[in-house]
Amino acid sequence: MLDVQDNPAPEVHDDPIAVDPRQFAAKVNSWLPHDIMLTDAWFPLAHSFAVAKKPIRRAVYSHPYFIWRKPDGSVVAAETHPNDQLAATKSEYTDEAGHYPVIEKYGYVWGWLGKPENAAPEHIPSIPYLPEDGGLPLHMLGTVRFDCCAPLSLENLIDLTHADFIHADVVGDEKMDKETVEVFHDSETITMVRTCVNKSVAPIMKIFGGVRDDVQQVRQVIRIYLRSHAAIAYGRFTTGDNVQLFHPCVPETRDRTRLDYAMNTSNVKKTNLFRYIMPKASYKVSRQDSSMTSPQSPRYMRPEKRKDLHSPLDEAGQKYRVLMLALAERQARGDFTYRDNVSSDCSDIIGYEKA
Numbered sequence: 319m320l321d322v323q324d325n326p327a328p329e330v331h332d333d334p335i336a337v338d339p340r341q342f343a344a345k346v347n348s349w350l351p352h353d354i355m356l357t358d359a360w361f362p363l364a365h366s367f368a369v370a371k372k373p374i375r376r377a378v379y380s381h382p383y384f385i386w387r388k389p390d391g392s393v394v395a396a397e398t399h400p401n402d403q404l405a406a407t408k409s410e411y412t413d414e415a416g417h418y419p420v421i422e423k424y425g426y427v428w429g430w431l432g433k434p435e436n437a438a439p440e441h442i443p444s445i446p447y448l449p450e451d452g453g454l455p456l457h458m459l460g461t462v463r464f465d466c467c468a469p470l471s472l473e474n475l476i477d478l479t480h481a482d483f484i485h486a487d488v489v490g491d492e493k494m495d496k497e498t499v500e501v502f503h504d505s506e507t508i509t510m511v512r513t514c515v516n517k518s519v520a521p522i523m524k525i526f527g528g529v530r531d532d533v534q535q536v537r538q539v540i541r542i543y544l545r546s547h548a549a550i551a552y553g554r555f556t557t558g559d560n561v562q563l564f565h566p567c568v569p570e571t572r573d574r575t576r577l578d579y580a581m582n583t584s585n586v587k588k589t590n591l592f593r594y595i596m597p598k599a600s601y602k603v604s605r606q607d608s609s610m611t612s613p614q615s616p617r618y619m620r621p622e623k624r625k626d627l628h629s630p631l632d633e634a635g636q637k638y639r640v641l642m643l644a645l646a647e648r649q650a651r652g653d654f655t656y657r658d659n660v661s662s663d664c665s666d667i668i669g670y671e672k673a
Contacts, residue, residue, distance in 0.1 A: 334644035351469035358432030358654040359545035425452025443543040447562040462604035466615035468569035490520040504658040509541040510634040527592035
């Protein structure tokens with residue numbers, strides 16, 4: 319007789335998106351992005367090249383991180399400066415020596431904010447088009463800042479249609495024959511996929527990229543890793559070159575965001591100016607985004623009589639809000655577990671074809 323093992327059924331969790339429409343709307347309109355603080359997450363604190371023997375200071379939700387390299391090249395992240403007399407002070411986020419868990423991957427130094435015993439490499443987000451060992455040339459890397467909280471910056475980013483109006487002089491206007499938008503999510507990520515047929519050519523590709531056609535076939539993807547406040551932006555342009563951007567919004571404070579971006583244009587020919595110009599366009603695009611988010615930010619920090627209005631095109635942004643609130647509520651109840659694997663290869667969903 320065979321012994322049959324009675325395996326427990328997998329735990330079933332409610333999807334915060336699949337609720338009564340009135341409950342969903344109530345969640346969307348209770349959005350206070352400055353009140354959200356998510357822990358038990360890896361944050362990309364700095365580009366690897368920026369970390370040397372001399373300590374540099376970073377912050378996540380105003381928690382200080384002093385980062386430096388030891389003589390053997392390994393990285394240390396501590397709550398206090400190594401020359402401080404209190405350098406060995408332990409907090410709830412550090413070990414006995416006052417050090418944070420730290421990992422170096424994709425050309426970044428990642429610091430863990432949360433219970434040190436929960437820090438695990440599998441909670442590093444998947445970024446398939448960045449080399450795991452880093453090494454991108456410096457012209458593909460840069461730093462910008464936003465005078466708003468990180469969730470507000472990412473809510474702006476998840477709506478890909480905003481680029482046609484705010485960034486039209488860089489990535490093209492709203493003229494096209496057809497447009498479809500899809501939104502996918504799990505408990506840790508949200509992804510928006512936008513497909514455009516015969517869209518007007520991005521000016522930066524026409525001027526610097528050598529594109530001579532009048533229209534392009536475009537597939538744009540934004541995927542946000544909720545806890546890390548990090549996004550990957552991937553665009554396929556036919557004709558034209560693919561755009562491969564890592565867009566991490568590190569919440570330095572409740573109303574200040576640091577963006578150490580990486581735009582991998584290694585797929586572009588070395589003789590093509592687009593390879594060198596496109597990464598630097600981030601400085602212009604960030605100023606354009608700030609013109610929208612900076613005035614919005616203080617309105618969420620004080621009582622406001624005006625309603626938070628939405629349109630049917632705001633599906634991705636509304637779901638982003640609800641997913642972030644659901645994570646915050648879970649953590650407030652003491653549940654810091656990961657229900658979905660953020661490190662699993664996301665190439666298929668973003669449409670990335672490995673060489």
